[in-house]
Amino acid sequence: MNTQKLLQLALEGVDTLGYQLDQLGLTSRVNRHNLAAFLFTEQKHLEGEWDSLQAKVDYRRAQLEHLAAALESRWDTLTGALLGRFKSTS
Numbered sequence: 209m210n211t212q213k214l215l216q217l218a219l220e221g222v223d224t225l226g227y228q229l230d231q232l233g234l235t236s237r238v239n240r241h242n243l244a245a246f247l248f249t250e251q252k253h254l255e256g257e258w259d260s261l262q263a264k265v266d267y268r269r270a271q272l273e274h275l276a277a278a279l280e281s282r283w284d285t286l287t288g289a290l291l292g293r294f295k296s297t298s
Contacts, residue, residue, distance in 0.1 A: 219240045222243055223240055226239040
């Protein structure tokens with residue numbers, strides 16, 4: 209069975225379920241259009257969450273790079289001073 213047939217079968221099942229629920233007077237909101245709207249909304253919600261996580265990761269990465277650069281600068285200063293001290297005593 210290909211993807212289109214499976215999708216069509218699933219949508220027909222949603223339509224049938226919606227019709228049965230409507231006949232029982234429970235709800236008339238179960239149909240393929242509401243399902244598609246719900247899925248689209250959730251997709252956009254997840255995309256927003258992903259973007260938020262990416263922004264947090266990028267922020268932390270920038271902080272770590274700044275810290276690494278500061279540590280490297282201090283290390284270079286310290287080693288330079290120590291090497292200068294040893295060269296002057298030799």
